[in-house]
């Protein structure tokens with residue numbers, strides 16, 4: 279992505295000599311590379327990239343963005359862990375400040391190249407809470423009509439083109455599939471093919487490569503390998519299938535993916551150049567200038583606001599709710615799970631939101647597919663209550679929780695589900711938490727206290743948090759003074775004191791667990807992030823809940839959970855804290871952004887229940903059970919649950 283300065287000079291030289299020799303000829307205006315496909319949903323990747331790369335590098339924008347990003351990193355709880363990431367997470371080791379300095383001094387040919395370097399650097403931190411998203415350049419997803427999966431067949435695991443890829447890819451519509459028909463490329467015949475090599479590498483080695491360079495989000499490499507494959511999920515409140523990072527990368531980098539494969543019913547390996555087609559996810563535009571205006575130039579939502587201004591404060595009736603969630607960009611159009619693979623069992627009550635619940639044949643086992651902890655905060659609680667009430671009245675005694683591709687959501691909903699299953703008798707259902715007490719954080723909190731600001735408009739106000747005895751902190755309690763030193767990798771950082779979350783629940787969890795906790799088990803693909811990771815860690819650390827993880831690379835270790843921060847702040851959230859506290863003029867405050875980008879960060883640490891000196895993010899915990907996917911289970915949740923029932927319970 280980084281173009282050396284001599285190349286820039288060379289291009290400039292070519293232009294000037296051209297200008298010299300062709301002065302006599304009438305000049306044809308340079309065609310607008312964005313106008314070329316304006317109004318289209320699907321775009322040839324190299325055309326998409328030409329538009330993205332048409333905006334010149336701008337030093338003012340680099341300084342604005344990098345200053346912002348560097349000041350946001352001051353709040354990032356795990357910064358010093360990166361200097362030497364503890365095993366088995368060594369792959370993420372890097373010096374964040376040195377990386378920023380390098381991006382600050384590299385010569386970039388285009389604005390895209392600068393943004394891409396920053397995107398790649400934060401992606402490879404493998405922390406889904408701490409990523410840089412340049413809206414301008416996150417406007418496409420490249421899609422391959424041959425998504426891949428890892429399946430076991432006759433006791434051996436291999437990479438395959440997803441056997442359901444005809445049903446799945448067809449859901450993108452004829453505008454997508456028509457492109458391949460017009461090229462005369464028969465993508466349908468690839469469904470189910472065994473993939474031996476990708477881009478000249480062993481197929482699993484390619485999966486490792488994409489997991490290392492593009493997937494991000496999860497500290498554990500093994501978990502990231504599962505992100506490269508296609509898998510079922512709940513997106514919003516609907517069953518869906520994820521393309522996976524090999525078939526659905528975030529940038530239109532490649533026009534083709536070269537695969538060596540053996541088609542179904544053939545014995546002969548052949549090498550096929552499979553075309554990608556880019557899906558445009560941005561706002562409507564007509565040319566390069568309007569593309570920039572719509573997707574790149576800062577707008578009213580790019581930066582935070584001072585919530586003290588009367589109207590905004592009055593509008594807010596309840597406390598702010600902490601979120602811990604990753605961002606998984608997917609086709610805006612949304613691709614469902616093909617009909618034949620959606621569970622056919624009747625859903626129980628409480629299945630219209632992010633949770634879908636079922637009773638498996640035989641009436642012994644209930645299943646809650648918890649797609650996320652997002653959506654309607656109250657409905658999640660009433661849905662949980664309704665599903666479990668129906669399970670109980672049907673005589674169900676065992677529970678499977680499917681956490682496949684659960685990207686997290688409201689922190690308190692993870693704690694709620696834990697407390698609902700374990701019974702209110704367990705007391706505080708979360709983790710000890712801290713945030714960084716850097717000099718600006720100290721000033722924000724002091725300013726909030728001085729002005730008597732509350733949890734209605736700020737996350738820093740003391741009344742957001744409780745002491746370890748679960749008494750809410752008084753409004754004048756400065757939890758950053760004195761700050762608490764924490765040393766890691768030879769660096770001492772200042773943190774807040776340890777505190778607990780406060781959860782404003784609408785549904786009171788039962789006193790006793792609804793099921794014997796020995797009969798509660800978790801299944802999933804370990805792509806379980808943020809609040810989901812906290813929930814599964816709570817179940818594992820406090821109740822030894824059995825976790826069965828599917829997929830991954832055969833023989834490669836995999837954690838049962840993904841990225842486990844305690845709370846994420848988007849840039850606008852942090853800026854709103856700074857502006858509402860009234861400290862935006864402080865030299866340590868990140869500047870307002872001139873472009874639509876978002877540097878989000880992990881703002882709070884959750885400390886392990888088993889070892890309170892280790893963040894759960896860095897506590898290595900393996901699932902008790904690993905199973906390969908098969909052609910029956912990889913896209914078929916109901917088949918997977920019935921298989922899991924036979925393996926998890928006696």
Ligand SMILES: *[C@@H]1O[C@H](CO)[C@@H](O)[C@H](O)[C@H]1NC(C)=O
Pocket residue numbers: 336337338339872
């Ligand atoms: C660089 O970006 C700034 C901020 O948007 C703008 O004012 C300036 O004109 C740009 N510089 C060039 C050379 O385009």
Ligand SMILES: *[C@@H]1O[C@H](CO)[C@@H](O)[C@H](O)[C@H]1NC(C)=O
Pocket residue numbers: 344345348378379382
């Ligand atoms: C980038 O370099 C400029 C010029 O050397 C410097 O003023 C600025 O502080 C640097 N920014 C960061 C984030 O390091």
Ligand SMILES: *[C@@H]1O[C@H](CO)[C@@H](O)[C@H](O)[C@H]1NC(C)=O
Pocket residue numbers: 542543
């Ligand atoms: C493969 O062969 C089987 C058995 O002859 C047939 O039923 C199936 O349709 C074939 N599949 C493809 C993709 O040709």
Ligand SMILES: *[C@@H]1O[C@H](CO)[C@@H](O)[C@H](O)[C@H]1NC(C)=O
Pocket residue numbers: 639640641672
């Ligand atoms: C399970 O419950 C349903 C509904 O109450 C009932 O119709 C069915 O016969 C039960 N099945 C078994 C195996 O008990």
Ligand SMILES: *[C@@H]1O[C@H](CO)[C@@H](O)[C@H](O)[C@H]1NC(C)=O
Pocket residue numbers: 745746747748749
């Ligand atoms: C809880 O702990 C805080 C801080 O140590 C203390 O001030 C407060 O009195 C305690 N509350 C109760 C009810 O014990």
